[in-house]
Structure formats: C-alpha cells, structure tokens
Amino acid sequence: MxxxxxxxxxxxxxxxxxxxxxxxxxxxxxxxxxxxxxxxxxxxxxxxxxxxxxxxxxxxxxxxxxxxxxxxxxxxxxxxxxxxxxxxxxxxxxxxxxxxxxxxxxxxxxxxxxxxxxxxxxxxxxxxxxxxxxxxxxxxxxxxxxxxRDPQEQCRDHILDRILIGLSVAALCVVLFLCVAALIVRRKRFRRRFRPARAASPTRPNRPQHSCPQHGVPHDPYLVTSVNSSYYRGIL
Missing domain, CATH: 2.60.40.10 (Immunoglobulins)
Structure with missing residues (x-):
C-alpha cells in the first residue's frame, strides 16, 4: 500500500x-x-x-x-x-x-x-x-x-477500544476497592469480638492420702490401766 x-x-x-x-x-x-x-x-x-x-x-x-x-x-x-x-x-x-x-x-x-x-x-x-x-x-x-477500511471507522474503532480499556480498568479498580473494604470491615469486626484466652494454671499433683492414727490406748499385755484410780493392777 x-x-x-x-x-x-x-x-x-x-x-x-x-x-x-x-x-x-x-x-x-x-x-x-x-x-x-x-x-x-x-x-x-x-x-x-x-x-x-x-x-x-x-x-x-x-x-x-x-x-x-x-x-x-x-x-x-x-x-x-x-x-x-x-x-x-x-x-x-x-x-x-x-x-x-x-x-x-x-x-x-x-x-x-x-x-x-x-x-x-x-x-x-x-x-x-x-x-x-x-x-x-x-x-x-x-x-x-x-x-x-474507512479512516473515520478506524478512528472510531480506536476510540471504542480505548473506552473499553478504560471501563475494564475502572471495573478492576472498583473490584479491588470492594475487596480491600471488605477485608477492613472484617478485621474491625474480628478485633471487636476478639477476647484473648487466659493462661491455663498448671495442674497440681495429687497429694498422697495420709491416714490419721487412731488415738486410743494401745494394747499392752503388761500394762492395764483403768479409769478407776483406785484400781490399778500391774505386772512387774
């Protein structure tokens, strides 16, 4: 050409x-x-x-x-x-x-x-x-x-292509903005509802069971006592 x-x-x-x-x-x-x-x-x-x-x-x-x-x-x-x-x-x-x-x-x-x-x-x-x-x-x-093709049609096509590209970029920016806004809102809600967990106290070991000694008079065949002070018998 x-x-x-x-x-x-x-x-x-x-x-x-x-x-x-x-x-x-x-x-x-x-x-x-x-x-x-x-x-x-x-x-x-x-x-x-x-x-x-x-x-x-x-x-x-x-x-x-x-x-x-x-x-x-x-x-x-x-x-x-x-x-x-x-x-x-x-x-x-x-x-x-x-x-x-x-x-x-x-x-x-x-x-x-x-x-x-x-x-x-x-x-x-x-x-x-x-x-x-x-x-x-x-x-x-x-x-x-x-x-x-007609030069005027080519110019119109170029303008249309640029408009479509501009709209696509604008739509992409809007989607990104909505995604960022949604993340920010979700983060704020999470922070508002968040409650930190308390530290768990260490478990104490089981203490051994101690049986209390029975307080009584031990049996001694060689020693017999009586509540009666007048009665006392012992074996020497």
Missing amino acids: KAHWWSCVLGLLCMPSGVTLSDLKVSQDPTSISLTRVNSSAEITCSTLRSDPLSLSLHMRFPDTKQIAFLALKNGLVSKTTAGAGFGGRISAAPSQRIGDGHGFTVQLSLLGLEDTNLYYCRWEFFKKETSTSETLSSNGTVIIVRE
Whole structure:
C-alpha cells in the first residue's frame, strides 16, 4: 500500500511538461487524492474545450502505463466502450455537463481493491486537419488510494477500544476497592469480638492420702490401766 502511494506521489511530481501545458485544453477532476474503501466506487471526470474529439481513454500510470478503458466518440457521443483486462464489468461512462463547445465524460470505477491504488489520467485523441494526423492530449492524473477500511471507522474503532480499556480498568479498580473494604470491615469486626484466652494454671499433683492414727490406748499385755484410780493392777 505504501509503495503504491509513494509511486503516485512521485508520478505527480514527475509529470511531463507537455501534460501540464495541455491543461489549457483538457482537464480532469478530482485533482486531489481520493480515499475510498474496498469494493467502493470512484468517479473521474474528463473534460476538454475542443469540439472534435475522436476518442477518450483512461490509463493507469504505475508500474507501467496501462489502458483500462477506451471510449470511441462520434459527434461528441460515445459509440463504443472497451474495458481493459481486469476491469471488465467494473467501468461505466456517462456524459457530463458541457462547457461551451467542449465535451466531458464521467468514468466510474467500481469494486475497487487494494491493487487498484494508482494514478489515473485521461487521454484525448483529436484529428488535426492541417496535417491529417491524430493528436493526443493528456490531463493531470487523479490519485486513488484504496484502503481496507474507512479512516473515520478506524478512528472510531480506536476510540471504542480505548473506552473499553478504560471501563475494564475502572471495573478492576472498583473490584479491588470492594475487596480491600471488605477485608477492613472484617478485621474491625474480628478485633471487636476478639477476647484473648487466659493462661491455663498448671495442674497440681495429687497429694498422697495420709491416714490419721487412731488415738486410743494401745494394747499392752503388761500394762492395764483403768479409769478407776483406785484400781490399778500391774505386772512387774
């Protein structure tokens, strides 16, 4: 695509001087670069101030000059139209508004593809009575650049992509914010409900059970006492 575009620009800069001088008798519109989309149409208007044209042809300049349409004229009207190779069924011509005694035709190119990006120019053929020969005059070309998509649609797509990216980032930020807020609230509730556990006291070992001695009079066969103080018997 870029190679075609630069070729067309260089072609405009390197147009032969004879083509520029012939603009006084022939002209072509539009002269500016035309931007279209694939499978769209473009119209080129070829005009002349002379009243005796024999034919009109439309040419592509790059990479080699190629005739893509030929209109045979008779009394200023199209008598036959011939399309070049690859342009069959894609070219139509119709008379345009006349200027004085001159003639003009609008050539429409349909179903344009990326390979159709080129410099197109009109060439008129006239009959010279003085020399009984034909004379050809060419007009400045029209550069047609065919793109896959309309530049405005591409800009809209870029804007839409940026909006979607912005919304995605905003949604992600909101989700992260909600998650952090939920963690903070949960932490506060946990701290409010938290009660530290007391340290467990060590278990005391079981103390041994001590039986208390019975307080009584031990049995001694050799010693007998009596509560009666007057009675005492002992064995010596």
